[in-house]
Amino acid sequence: MTVNDISRRRFIGQTAAGLGVVSLLGCSAHFSHWRFFTEEEAKLVEAITGQIIPADDDPGAIEAGVVFYIDKQLVGPLAAYQADYRRGLPLLQHTCRKMFGKTFLELKWEEQTTVLKALESGNVDQQEWGEQSPQRFFSLLRDHTMQGFYGSPRHGGNRNYISYKMLDLDMPYIIGQNRYRQS
Amino acid sequence: MKKPNQTTMILLAGALTLALLIAFGAFFTWWSLASPRKTCLSCHEMQTNYDNWADSYHRDINCKSCHGGALSNGWHSMLENGRRVVGHFSGNSRPELAMQEEQILRILPRCKGCHEAEYADWQAGGHSVTYADIYLDATHNHTEQPHNDCMRCHGMFFSGNIAEIVTPVNNQGPWRFVDAEKAEQPVIPCLACHHIHRPGQPAQAPDYAEPQMIASTRPARLVNVEFYVRSEKTHFAAADLPALKLWEGARPVQVSDDVRQRVCSQCHAPDAWHQAGTSDDRTPRGVHEGLSCLACHAPHKHETAQSCGNCHPALSNCGLDVKVMDTTFRDPASKNNIHFAKCADCHKDGRTSTRKAG
Numbered sequence: 001m002t003v004n005d006i007s008r009r010r011f012i013g014q015t016a017a018g019l020g021v022v023s024l025l026g027c028s029a030h031f032s033h034w035r036f037f038t039e040e041e042a043k044l045v046e047a048i049t050g051q052i053i054p055a056d057d058d059p060g061a062i063e064a065g066v067v068f069y070i071d072k073q074l075v076g077p078l079a080a081y082q083a084d085y086r087r088g089l090p091l092l093q094h095t096c097r098k099m100f101g102k103t104f105l106e107l108k109w110e111e112q113t114t115v116l117k118a119l120e121s122g123n124v125d126q127q128e129w130g131e132q133s134p135q136r137f138f139s140l141l142r143d144h145t146m147q148g149f150y151g152s153p154r155h156g157g158n159r160n161y162i163s164y165k166m167l168d169l170d171m172p173y174i175i176g177q178n179r180y181r182q183s
Numbered sequence: 184m185k186k187p188n189q190t191t192m193i194l195l196a197g198a199l200t201l202a203l204l205i206a207f208g209a210f211f212t213w214w215s216l217a218s219p220r221k222t223c224l225s226c227h228e229m230q231t232n233y234d235n236w237a238d239s240y241h242r243d244i245n246c247k248s249c250h251g252g253a254l255s256n257g258w259h260s261m262l263e264n265g266r267r268v269v270g271h272f273s274g275n276s277r278p279e280l281a282m283q284e285e286q287i288l289r290i291l292p293r294c295k296g297c298h299e300a301e302y303a304d305w306q307a308g309g310h311s312v313t314y315a316d317i318y319l320d321a322t323h324n325h326t327e328q329p330h331n332d333c334m335r336c337h338g339m340f341f342s343g344n345i346a347e348i349v350t351p352v353n354n355q356g357p358w359r360f361v362d363a364e365k366a367e368q369p370v371i372p373c374l375a376c377h378h379i380h381r382p383g384q385p386a387q388a389p390d391y392a393e394p395q396m397i398a399s400t401r402p403a404r405l406v407n408v409e410f411y412v413r414s415e416k417t418h419f420a421a422a423d424l425p426a427l428k429l430w431e432g433a434r435p436v437q438v439s440d441d442v443r444q445r446v447c448s449q450c451h452a453p454d455a456w457h458q459a460g461t462s463d464d465r466t467p468r469g470v471h472e473g474l475s476c477l478a479c480h481a482p483h484k485h486e487t488a489q490s491c492g493n494c495h496p497a498l499s500n501c502g503l504d505v506k507v508m509d510t511t512f513r514d515p516a517s518k519n520n521i522h523f524a525k526c527a528d529c530h531k532d533g534r535t536s537t538r539k540a541g
Contacts, residue, residue, distance in 0.1 A: 154415045160423040170425035172412050176452035176462025177336070178327055 036074040036082065041089055042067055044104055045141075048092075051112050052145040058166040061149050061157075069148030069157030081140060088137040095124045095134075232380050240383035240407070249293050249379070284340035287374050294373050304483035305373065314338060315366040318349045319358050328354040336450040337370040339413040376446055378409040378418035410446045421445050427452075429466055431459040436468055441475035451476075460523065469525035479521075487512065500526075 034042050049061035049070075061067075074082055096104045096115050104112060118124050119138040148157030158164070164171045236242060241249075295302040305311055317337045318329055329352060331345050338348065346352050350361055360366055384404065389397040409418040424445035429436040436459050438444075453464035460468075467474050479490040491512070495505045506512065509529070510519045519528055 152415065153417060160419060170428070172410075172414065172419070172424070172449065173455075174425060174427055174448055174452045174457070175455045176464060177333070179454075179462045 034071050036085075037067075037071050041085070042071065044089055044093070045070060045085075047105055047112065048116070048141055049145045049148070051109075051116055052142055053149050059162050061145050063159070064149050064157055064162040065159040066145050066148035066157045068159075069151065069155055070144050072156035073144070073147075078144070081144075084137060084140055087132055088140070091129050091132055091134070092119065092137070094128050095119065098125050098128070235380035235382070238382040239380060240385050241379060243385060244297075248297075249290055251289075282340075283342060284338075287340045287372060288368055290374075291369075291372055301483050302373075304481070308484045310371040310375075310483070310485075311369055312337075312371060313366065314348070314360070314368050314370055317370050318360070319366075321356060321358075324356060324358055325354050328352060329358070335413050339370075339375055339411050340372070375411050376408055378407070378411075378420075381407065381409070381418070381420070383407050406443075408443050408446050410449050424449065427457070427466065429453060429457050429459050429464070431468060436466060437473045438466055439473055439475035439478075441477060443477055444475045447476045465522045468523050469528070471522065471524075501529075 037045060046062055046067040049066040053061035053064075053066070055063055070078075074085065092115070093103055095118060096102060096107060099115060099118065100107055100111050102111075104115065107115065116138065119134040122133070122135045124134045148155070149163050151158055153159060153161060161169075161171045236246070314337075317333070318324075329345050329349050333345065334341055341348065347361055348365060349358050351358065384402075386404065387402075389401060391397075393400075408421045410421065410424055411418050421442040422445075424442075426440070426445060427438050427448045429438055448466070451463045451465050453459065453466070454461040459466060465476070471479075478493075479487045481487075481489070488506075491505055497504060499505050499508075501508065508519075509517050510521045510524055511517045512521045
């Protein structure tokens with residue numbers, strides 16, 4: 001092996017290392033907890049889920065982390081609904097402003113309920129919503145909230161089996177192996 | 184055109200190599216010393232892990248003490264990082280950051296480095312049992328063929344199915360591992376019961392200025408014990424696991440409310456009908472009903488010899504030293520199982536009614 005060979009190998013090795021460094025530095029972008037939502041969207045969706053399944057004696061959708069379920073699934077199996085959220089959320093805010101002159105998060109609890117009821121019944125500024133169906137958007141939010149609340153934690157929601165505890169389901173089940181020698 | 188001569192080539196390559204080496208060395212030093220906020224976290228996907236760590240009892244410990252530096256895991260980890268970045272920029276959504284069994288096992292020697300006593304105890308107790316002990320046990324396999332559910336309690340971090348561990352998947356055998364390396368790996372590693380990225384408080388010194396107040400002001404500090412639930416690919420804190428409801432016939436058994444025992448009960452569990460003593464259930468009944476496993480079993484090593492003296496005076500109800508009485512403590516072959524023995528098991532003639540005062 002010649003001197004030249006060695007240094008070329010080293011050269012390639014170091015270059016690869018250098019590229020590794022670059023690739024590590026390359027991801028020093030902004031931080032986000034979210035996969036799909038922006039920080040504001042996430043706050044909004046979280047509040048909506050809290051309206052749909054509020055906490056009473058038992059925890060609700062916020063405590064169960066339902067917004068994490070929706071966020072996670074929107075870049076997975078529910079990707080088809082991305083556009084519905086991107087279009088629907090601003091329209092919902094628009095409806096809030098129209099009805100109360102405030103954004104959803106600034107509204108009182110009862111006012112938030114009123115807005116969601118308006119969506120559910122389609123009783124909104126049709127001109128602004130145009131092609132979009134407020135009823136459809138509401139039922140989407142409701143379905144996804146239910147899924148996140150009652151589904152398995154592995155999909156992102158139902159944190160610590162919160163809803164199963166409410167239903168008095170002992171999860172994870174306590175079941176021993178099939179024992180051939182019983183003591 | 185004049186070819187550059189070989190010396191120039193060597194010099195050039197040498198200079199480049201040197202420059203890269205210096206840059207790289209500087210980077211490596213920085214990487215090893217800088218705050219995790221600047222290094223590990225530069226992949227923003229780790230924000231959540233960082234937050235969890237910053238609130239954990241390991242908050243004073245650098246990411247690298249457990250995960251290794253960018254390079255100490257070798258090119259492999261670098262490649263992984265590379266892939267993650269590629270996946271990220273190709274818009275291919277955010278990859279899940281979950282550790283594979285291989286990485287979980289690679290961390291074990293690091294736990295050992297700081298928790299030598301616990302590691303040694305674990306090694307000496309039954310929980311350091313290996314894949315070979317569990318999956319090549321002929322008696323067990325002949326009676327019940329290996330299946331996916333075994334991994335709920337043995338090998339919870341393995342991501343594949345049973346056919347990827349042992350072959351053939353039947354009750355005839357002879358069985359062998361698909362990957363011979365599995366044989367010596369532990370099936371119940373530290374992380375089966377401990378979760379690192381979760382909230383916890385490091386221990387703190389009391390206020391010595393008021394010595395008489397130390398006891399009353401000491402904050403309750405529970406050691407964090409969790410259980411890795413394979414089906415959910417996540418840990419559950421002991422307090423979030425269900426409490427065992429157990430029956431002896433129709434009688435509800437009084438089960439200790441020590442939450443740590445809920446972890447034990449996930450594996451040392453009764454059958455689906457929760458009849459006491461079925462399957463691997465060891466929940467105490469009889470004279471020890473209501474006691475927690477950890478009242479007698481030291482964690483990790485499970486030795487019990489020191490525990491009797493915590494509760495038993497030199498002479499017991501029976502006027503005897505409990506350690507030499509006929510139970511499975513003294514002799515594993517005894518018919519009086521220490522977990523289940525009742526007064527009546529030894530006093531069939533009803534002599535217990537003549538119990539002396541004092």
